[in-house]
Amino acid sequence: MVTHMPSSLLQVLRRLAPGTELRNAIERIIQHGSGALIVLGGGSTVDDLCTGGFVLQNTEFSEQRLAELAKMDGAIVLDDNAERILRANVHLIPDSTIPTRETGTRHRTAERMAIQTGKPLVSVSEGRKIAVVFTDEGRHELESPVTVLPRANQLMQTLDRFRRRFDLAEDYLTRQEVEGAATYRAATALIQRAEIIHRLSSEVDDLTVALGEDGTLIQFQSADLLQGVAATADLIISDYASKRYRKRSLDDLADLSITEVHDAERVAAIFGFKDLDAEARPSGYRILEGIPALPASVKEGVVGRFKTLARMLAASAEQLASVEGVGRARAGQMRTYFDQLQQEAGMVVGSRNG
Numbered sequence: 158m159v160t161h162m163p164s165s166l167l168q169v170l171r172r173l174a175p176g177t178e179l180r181n182a183i184e185r186i187i188q189h190g191s192g193a194l195i196v197l198g199g200g201s202t203v204d205d206l207c208t209g210g211f212v213l214q215n216t217e218f219s220e221q222r223l224a225e226l227a228k229m230d231g232a233i234v235l236d237d238n239a240e241r242i243l244r245a246n247v248h249l250i251p252d253s254t255i256p257t258r259e260t261g262t263r264h265r266t267a268e269r270m271a272i273q274t275g276k277p278l279v280s281v282s283e284g285r286k287i288a289v290v291f292t293d294e295g296r297h298e299l300e301s302p303v304t305v306l307p308r309a310n311q312l313m314q315t316l317d318r319f320r321r322r323f324d325l326a327e328d329y330l331t332r333q334e335v336e337g338a339a340t341y342r343a344a345t346a347l348i349q350r351a352e353i354i355h356r357l358s359s360e361v362d363d364l365t366v367a368l369g370e371d372g373t374l375i376q377f378q379s380a381d382l383l384q385g386v387a388a389t390a391d392l393i394i395s396d397y398a399s400k401r402y403r404k405r406s407l408d409d410l411a412d413l414s415i416t417e418v419h420d421a422e423r424v425a426a427i428f429g430f431k432d433l434d435a436e437a438r439p440s441g442y443r444i445l446e447g448i449p450a451l452p453a454s455v456k457e458g459v460v461g462r463f464k465t466l467a468r469m470l471a472a473s474a475e476q477l478a479s480v481e482g483v484g485r486a487r488a489g490q491m492r493t494y495f496d497q498l499q500q501e502a503g504m505v506v507g508s509r510n511g
Contacts, residue, residue: 166277166292166297174366175369185221186224192263193232194231195233195235195280196233197279198234198235198237199244203270209246210245211245215241223235234247252269263281264280271293309368334444338436340433344396345428345433349418358380387406391407396440402429440464441470445459445469475488
């Protein structure tokens, strides 16, 4: 099963990214050797669980103010946008029956408050000098970019390696299809690689949140490596799946563990592929995608006319031109493209009669 970071936690981490004023304040608190409990959001639900301390009127947030207020023992409450400080030195009293696995008093209180109020909290440990974010969907320890960057770079290397393997596997599938030797195993292999690439890219995105602006370049590189992968997988599914399974996509693999994604038969079953080594007859959608400026309606018309890629590749220019929307010029372009594919596959292109 895919275990990406919960969306609510990601949103909070973006607000706490390195270089932000809120993150700078937390770093100050850690440097001062203070502990802290910070509620990121106010309202009646939070107020009902606060006792003692004092209410601040029209007090704008600043990293200096937050760091100074943290020197007191009580918790600090900010507004939802972390623009104002609402309360300070308060005692939080969440429901003690809410289960928690935390051991430290601050962390236990933070987790229970996050669950009970739906507001994120930051708990700074005085002894361990770490900050942990709690939301109603989980917890995350704030890490230094110096710690995160090597992991992100290593993950990018893995992503790049899988993308190169994906491209090679697609070239291999193309040769098999042109030679009339395509199998469901080769098609499934590409779908598996596409899913792994998407998972790796999601992991990179999760890590770059902790890098702040330093993660921007890595995000661009990850997006570049992801380009076209899902679209190719969708085309393969359209080519090989029966009508019943043709609407499926990589989203249907989301609940699989990584071990299951590596299981070709498990993945094949989701798309209705029964015998992995059986001869397949792809429709030709993916091959047609290689022809520039070919409208979707024309692609559908060509596939509808010839039914299989093998028949499409064997068609003469005149036969292609007879399909509605193709015409002579486009048919010549298609025929040239098909001939090129066959030549690259090492096949001898014979003469064709209309």
